[in-house]
Amino acid sequence: MQTLLLTDDDVDENARMDRVIEAVEGAFTAYQRGDAQMPPKSYIDLPQHNGDFRSMPAYLDTGSFEAAGIKWVNVHTDNPTDHDLPTVMGTMIYSDPTTAFPLAIMDGTTLTMKRTGAAAAVATDHLAIDGARSLGIVGAGVQSYTQLEAIATVRDIEEVVVSDLDEERTAAFVDAFDDRFDVRAGSISAAGHCDVLSTVTPSTEPIVGPNDVGDHTHVNAMGADAAGKHELADDLLLDAAVVIDDHEQCTHSGEINVPYAEGTLGDDDVYGEIGEIVxxxxxxxxxxxxxxxxxxxxxxxxxxxxxxTAHVVYEQAAAADNGSPFDLLGLDG
Known part of the structure; x- marks a missing residue:
């Protein structure tokens, strides 16, 4: 039996966003119904290298498919300047739940961008106004691209406003999409007054306040992934219907982690989990x-x-003869 090696280009090619969104929504459904297992994300902190490792295993049965795997991912802040490497790198091992055979080893960095965009799209589909046509994005890094790609799959987005302190990154984003959307640079408030807003920054100080959003704006707070990160002002959160993906993770390292730890925001201030809505x-x-x-x-x-998402990528790649099969376990010799 062969294990399929899938590079970042292979993952990008085979992660069809409509199918990834459907699969991620199925994952939320399975988790809500008790048909998934997801041990807590574990961390290995390496302050001597200004970084950490994170391991993320899971199993799920959506009724349409059964899948299992683990993602091994890092965040090493000094990598770009000191080692000419990305800050974040991930590797995904995708396994057959029946036999445990490793079906694929694939790039987890592109996979993460795709599934992050898909999660925002699922939430947008359930929480944004039906006629949403405008999308604001705060932060023009790599995550911003899949936010637009995914959200435009569930809403007929026409206007896009992107806000970032880095003018070069902003210009690159505009150039990438100006043939498909009415896209322009703007302030945080201009982005926030769109029908949908996605924030994708590593900020530890709130950068979006209640006056920076419209009366019915849906906000995807995607940037906080570690304790201390915090993009949205407390009074914005307290006035909004807050939907979380997982209570343990969000209170530890999500957008609500800071006000939750300080006692400013409690469980009664959380509207519900995305699985409940799905x-x-x-x-x-x-x-x-x-x-x-x-x-x-x-x-x-x-x-x-x-x-x-790994399931979608593997199934598509296997059907299209993409990737590089190899005998990882030496079973074909």
Missing amino acids: VGARAGRSDSDGVTGVSVFDSTGLAIQDVA
């Missing part, structure tokens, strides 16, 4: 008794999303 246990935006004002999706990124 399965219909809690109302979303389109329901008469659901969300009506500003909504916030606090996304920390779950291992079930990685495994669901």
Whole structure:
């Protein structure tokens, strides 16, 4: 039996966003219904290298597919300047749940970008107004690209406003999409007054306040992935319908982690988990008794999303004869 090696280009080619969104929504459903296992994300802190490792295993059965895997990912802040390497690198091992055979080893960095965009799209589909046509993005780094790609899959986005302190990154983003959207640089407030706003920065100080968003803006808070990170002002969070992906992860390292630790925001201030909304246990935006004002999706990124996306990538790649098969376990000799 052969294990499939899939590079970043292979993952990008085979992660069809519509299918990834569907798979990630299926993962949220499985998790909510108890048909998934996801041990807590574990950390290995390496302060001597200004970095850390994170391991993220999961198993899920959506009813449509069964999948298992683990992502090994790092955050080493000094990599770009000191080692000419990316800050974040990930490797995904995707396994057959029946036999445990390693079906694929694939780039986890591109995988993460795809599933992060897909998670925002699932939340947007349930929490944004039906006629959303404008998208604001704060932070023009690599995550911003898949935010637009994914959200434009679930809403007919026409106007895009991107805000970033780095003018070169902003210009690169505009150049990448100006043939498909009415896209321009703007202030945080201009981005926040769009129908949908995605924040994708590593900020530890709130940069978006209640006056920076519209009356019915849906906000995807995607940047916080470690304790101390905090993009949205506390009073914005307290006035909004806050939807989280996982209570343990969000209170530890998500957008709500700082006000939660300080006691400013508590469990009663959380509207619900995205899985509850996906399965219909809690109302979303389109329901008469659901969300009506500003909504916030606090996304920390779950291992079930990685495994669901890896399933899509592997199935597509195997069908298209993409990637490089090799005898990892020496079973063909």
